[in-house]
Amino acid sequence: MHHMKKYFTEGLIQFTILLSLIGVRVDVDSYFSGYFSPLIETDGGPSSAFIQTPFHHYRDTAAGHQVHPKCPELDYFFTSRRLLNEVRALGSPARFPTRVSAWLVHLVPDDGSDAGEPLDLSGDPDDEEIDADNHREEDDHTTGEGFGLSVSQDCTVSRPSCAAGELSKEETLLNRVNEEEEVVKEERGREDTSPASLNQLTQSSALEQEDLLGSSSLPPPLSGLELPPRWQDFLSEFDVNFSSCFPYLEAELPNPISYDVSLQDAMVSRGDSANSRPASSRTPLFRLESTNSSHSDPSQSSAGALPSSLFCLSGNSSRNNTSPSQMGGYLDEAVFEHINMLDLGNLDTIDPQMLDGMEGDMDTPWLEDSDSGLSLESSSRSPASPSASSDSFCDDEGGATGYSSEVESLSSKGGACAAAYRDWSPVNLVEYIWHDHTYSTPQAQNSTSSSWFTAIKQEVMSEDEAEPEEMSRDERRVQALGLPFSAFQIVNMPVENFLELLDSQNLSGSEVMLLRDIRRRGKNKLAAQNCRKRKLDTILTLQGEVEGLSVQRDALLRQRSHTAKALSAAAERFETLSRTVLGQLRDEYGHPLNAEHYTLHCSANGRVMVQPRTNTASRTMTGRKTMKRKKDKKP
């Protein structure tokens, strides 16, 4: 199960990369570097789960037993961060030559009969590769039909000046895409949908389209969708009909397209490119339009919550019997929001539902937590702990040093506590607490005190078959007091209930102090865990920021370099052109003008004048001297 989640996490990130490349913006950073990362429970209010969720409950295994923090089963926790760093590193060519060639190839139906069939997920494992070889990419381009997304770390940013043929090819493609968009617009207009959001979500793909259109080659067709084995496994786990998830891959892309763009460049230059292009050229190339065949098979839509929402972005449209152009014609903000809401933290709630059917042989829920919070199962702290020796309760009990003696002495106090203890069986706290992630707000927390008492007692009584667990020091103390509450409950119950407990149980002063210490220690334990988790998150966030700034710096440096090269090339072309023009001109004696002595000057009104080069130089020098004099006079 953990492999499943780890696998899913990696797959999700890779899928996010692909979505980003085809224009669907998915905020990955917010998932992993934000305060409320997906691997952290989300905020749920003043006593949120984030606050009270032990950090290390994620380290628990499916069997529920404790694992060491260094256990490899923690990998899935850190895998997301590692992958994120790798994704970030993709944009930095200075670090390592990496290229991700991810191909999404669509079928081009000949007669339309194939449009609804699921895409062939069998793919060549070489289609996704991390390879520094530049020539492999070209090979990939020549083998496939459809559109390929190739992230090349070593590809250049500046687009080479297009030849006339390339331009015509681009324009043709643009026109075709525009025509398709017009058709879709007309359909949408007839069906009275919100036109404002028509192109909204395709704007993000404008850059990719432009880069795509501006890139070099159009690969020949390839039938079938080729995915790397990891993707096949990843998708096959959820039984997702990929064609239903990306129907536009089949129907909306008659022209196979490929483009090479650096991932970083795609991110950095998105705004520039989008602004530099005329609006008319921003044609939505990738549409998320539902087809009739998307959900022809109801079982295909029965995947887990995440696949149905993540992959089948247009699934709800057809399920709700709305027309494809209404709901699935384009991605809308809700879809983006949904994607953004799909942080990995939701896996905690998704996976049990989704994976139950897939891994029925797993006896123990993987969500089971163990070593966390109050260390209710066990406490490695020896009785000789300093805190134990300083415990007021021990002092009051006549210097009892061992916990067993404490328990005995307390248990021997008899009275109501002992009677209550006889009627109360210990709670299997592992089962009772850590399976419920709402433990931050106990079930009866919001109820009245008496009902809260009753609810707790009933729950405690229902745990008759609970196996005795190795309990912590405080837990044993609570049991010794004969209270019908666990240490966890004492820690997490509202203060009103806690005070009522203190009053209602006829506790002595030392016992009250013990309960207060238990409550304080338990709360502080959670606070310490949160504090450490927060500190770790802060460090990771800062590391991510450093990484991002480094990538940004690299991009700016590259941009500066390219700008300088472009400027130099323009100057060179101007010089060549000037020499050519001057060579055609004659002075009053019929001699051709010497380019060494004359230059062309383009004025603002478009006039081109021939000026003596020496005069310009001298005038420039004169101007500089004038400026210098002015500067000297100023102080």
Add this chain to the structure above:
DNA sequence: GGGCGCTGTCATCTG
């Protein structure tokens, strides 16, 4: 046996 990381606990501060 020492280093290191994790964890619990205490003391203290803040809201």
Add this chain to the structure above:
DNA sequence: CTCAGATGACAGCGC
């Protein structure tokens, strides 16, 4: 003043 939370510091434990 009480309470809850945050955080630095310290110590114990396991690897």
